[in-house]
Amino acid sequence: MIFREKLYEVLNEKNDGKNNKDGDRKLSPLQKKYFKYFMDTLDKYGVETPAELDDEEIKKFFNDIKAGWVKGKGPKDEVEK
Numbered sequence: 001m002i003f004r005e006k007l008y009e010v011l012n013e014k015n016d017g018k019n020n021k022d023g024d025r026k027l028s029p030l031q032k033k034y035f036k037y038f039m040d041t042l043d044k045y046g047v048e049t050p051a052e053l054d055d056e057e058i059k060k061f062f063n064d065i066k067a068g069w070v071k072g073k074g075p076k077d078e079v080e081k
Contacts, residue, residue: 003049004039033074041065 027035041064042048050058070079 004042030072030074034069037069037075038065041068 041061042050044064045053045057045061047053050061053061068076070076073079
């Protein structure tokens, strides 16, 4: 649960492309899209973190991630529209 909560915390930060007061880098809109895509894929598999999957499921999970994402552009279904 901590994994998912931390990712959502990062996703919900104000995104101004600059560092925050603690020196942490803010995420770009594309990075936020990727995190959302990653979390949606976790939901599809019914897990909170990839560590809950067995070896074969982990391979399939990351193959699904790779197949559904266009590097530097976003989710394949959005890019192809």
